[in-house]
Amino acid sequence: MWRAISVLLIGSIPALAGLKHLTLNQALQILDKKNMEIKVSKFEETMKKYDELVVEGKNWGSLTVSLQALRSNDAGNVFGFKLQSREADFEDFGFSDFLACMGANPPAYCQDVLHRQPEDLNYPKARNHFLTKLTYQVPLYTGGKLTEYKKITEKMYQMSKLDTRKLRDEKIFQVKKAFYNITLVNRYIYNLNKIRHNMEKLKRTIWEMKKEGYTKKTDVLEVEARLAKVDSMLNQARLNRSLALQFLSFLIDTDVDSIRQVNLSVHAPRVSKSDIERMSLDIQKAKMGLEVARHAIQTEKANFLPMVGAFGEYGSADDHLWNDFGKKDFYTVGMQVKMNLFNGGSDKAKLEKARVRHMKVATQVALAKKGIALQVKKLQTSIRSLEYDLKSERKQLELAKQVYKTYETKYKEGLASITDVLIKQSIELQVLLEYLQVANKHSEKVFELEKILDWGGRS
Numbered sequence: 136m137w138r139a140i141s142v143l144l145i146g147s148i149p150a151l152a153g154l155k156h157l158t159l160n161q162a163l164q165i166l167d168k169k170n171m172e173i174k175v176s177k178f179e180e181t182m183k184k185y186d187e188l189v190v191e192g193k194n195w196g197s198l199t200v201s202l203q204a205l206r207s208n209d210a211g212n213v214f215g216f217k218l219q220s221r222e223a224d225f226e227d228f229g230f231s232d233f234l235a236c237m238g239a240n241p242p243a244y245c246q247d248v249l250h251r252q253p254e255d256l257n258y259p260k261a262r263n264h265f266l267t268k269l270t271y272q273v274p275l276y277t278g279g280k281l282t283e284y285k286k287i288t289e290k291m292y293q294m295s296k297l298d299t300r301k302l303r304d305e306k307i308f309q310v311k312k313a314f315y316n317i318t319l320v321n322r323y324i325y326n327l328n329k330i331r332h333n334m335e336k337l338k339r340t341i342w343e344m345k346k347e348g349y350t351k352k353t354d355v356l357e358v359e360a361r362l363a364k365v366d367s368m369l370n371q372a373r374l375n376r377s378l379a380l381q382f383l384s385f386l387i388d389t390d391v392d393s394i395r396q397v398n399l400s401v402h403a404p405r406v407s408k409s410d411i412e413r414m415s416l417d418i419q420k421a422k423m424g425l426e427v428a429r430h431a432i433q434t435e436k437a438n439f440l441p442m443v444g445a446f447g448e449y450g451s452a453d454d455h456l457w458n459d460f461g462k463k464d465f466y467t468v469g470m471q472v473k474m475n476l477f478n479g480g481s482d483k484a485k486l487e488k489a490r491v492r493h494m495k496v497a498t499q500v501a502l503a504k505k506g507i508a509l510q511v512k513k514l515q516t517s518i519r520s521l522e523y524d525l526k527s528e529r530k531q532l533e534l535a536k537q538v539y540k541t542y543e544t545k546y547k548e549g550l551a552s553i554t555d556v557l558i559k560q561s562i563e564l565q566v567l568l569e570y571l572q573v574a575n576k577h578s579e580k581v582f583e584l585e586k587i588l589d590w591g592g593r594s
Contacts, residue, residue: 153390159314159397162387163307169388170306176299183295187288193281196273201266204456208261216264219452221463229253267457268450275470278440283433290427294420300589301416306386308586313383315578318396319571320376324369326567330560331365333543334358337556340547354553361557368564399574401581403518406588411511412504414588421496421503428493435486441474507587514584521577528570535563 154161167173207213217223229251236245244251274281338358384391412418451457451464475482539559545551584590 153384153392155393156395157391157393158395159311162310162314162383162391162394165387165389166306166310167303170386171388173299173303173306176295176302180292180295180299183288183292187285187292190281190284190288193274193284196271198269198271200269203264203266205264205266206261207264208259210257210259212264213259213262214256216262216452216454219266219465220264220454222454226255227259229256231255263454264452265454265456265458266450266452267460268448270446270448272444272446274442274444276441276443278437278442280434280437283430283437286430287427287434290423290430294423294427297416297420297423301420304416304586304589308582310383310386311582311585312579313379313386314394314397315399315401315582316575317376317379317383317394318399319575320372320379321396322399323567323571324372324376327365327369327372327564330564331362331369333539334362334365334560337543337546338362341553344547357553357557361560399578401578403515403581403584404588404590406511408508411508411588415503415507416589417587418500418503418507421500425493425496425500428489428496432486432489432493435482435489438475438482438485441472443470443472445470511584511587514580514587518577518580518584521573521580524573525570525577528566528573532563532566532570535559535566539563 205212205216207216214223214227217227231253233251233253235242338355341354341358380391380393383394406414446467446469448467449464450466451460453459453463539556539562542551542556542559546553546556
């Protein structure tokens with residue numbers, strides 16, 4: 136039994152393992168398919184499309200069928216039921232009382248027959264009534280209101296697609312940043328391991344020299360203390376890598392154990408001012424918002440124009456369901472013209488409000504163009520500055536490594552103390568950290584620029 140359980144557990148381990156050596160392109164493909172936020176945004180996009188179809192459907196009118204099943208002994212209702220069923224006769228009008236006055240022995244009420252209240256008319260028997268109607272209503276002219284509403288919902292749908300693209304750009308930015316951060320941490324771990332390896336060699340050298348009486352015991356203790364510090368830094372770096380992998384797993388909704396490292400040389404896209412206006416999703420969305428505001432003015436203008444509609448109705452009624460439908464059918468056709476002449480100036484106020492909103496959005500579009508251009512300019516300046524810093528940090532790192540090697544050799548020759556060697560090794564670590572921090576800032580600015588320009592949405 137335990138052997139069977141062990142086999143099952145071992146067999147389930149590969150299924151629980153995450154992706155290994157995941158490439159950036161693979162991650163981006165998985166992102167499009169599995170990221171939850173992108174899925175939600177696409178659902179919102181689909182809902183906006185249905186809003187557009189709802190408005191478009193209004194142009195075709197509505198066709199409804201209704202069935203009423205009634206029973207009443209109300210005099211007005213019963214007479215109306217019979218009349219609608221084409222079954223009314225003279226008896227329903229009380230002619231039986233009138234004809235009685237024509238006989239040989241007329242009743243006493245015949246002396247004032249015109250004031251006689253007919254029993255058949257006023258106190259009819261209860262009657263069933265089944266009314267089936269097919270009704271079609273269609274707008275013929277709405278002053279352009281439906282046309283403008285359709286244009287507005289179409290633009291809203293297009294804006295929702297831009298929202299999805301913008302969200303996708305943000306997630307691409309985060310995925311690229313995660314890959315770059317993991318690669319940087321791996322580079323950091325690699326360099327720490329090299330430093331640790333060199334320190335282990337130095338430790339062995341010190342032990343050999345101690346045997347010959349050339350070093351002090353404190354030299355060994357100093358190196359061991361420094362090794363413990365490096366081990367602590369390695370442990371922290373591995374934890375940071377694990378956290379970055381978890382965040383990447385969250386972004387693509389897939390477990391990731393390791394990635395294939397990316398090229399750390401990131402180049403910023405070069406764009407002109409016209410490129411910014413053409414590529415920025417925020418500017419595109421602001422322009423669409425301006426079009427929506429323009430269409431809104433037209434919808435308010437429609438309130439000052441007549442509304443024309445037509446309708447047609449076909450049906451049949453009887454005291455039995457669908458009895459003699461064709462024999463007792465009826466139809467009604469007609470049209471209606473309606474125009475608002477006065478409502479206290481409300482429509483005028485709405486129109487002026489729409490015009491002011493249009494001016495407001497036009498100003499926002501101009502502001503968006505200038506704001507995005509300024510943001511891009513600041514990013515480009517930061518990127519160029521960080522590129523110079525990167526070159527400087529590389530040289531500083533090369534120098535720190537060479538100085539450490541020189542002092543390591545001097546120590547072996549008795550020309551420097553172990554403290555001097557460890558100080559130079561600390562400087563090398565510090566310079567390495569500074570280099571990685573600058574590289575991280577540079578990549579972040581480049582990816583942010585790509586995000587603003589919808590670079591991921593065009594790849």
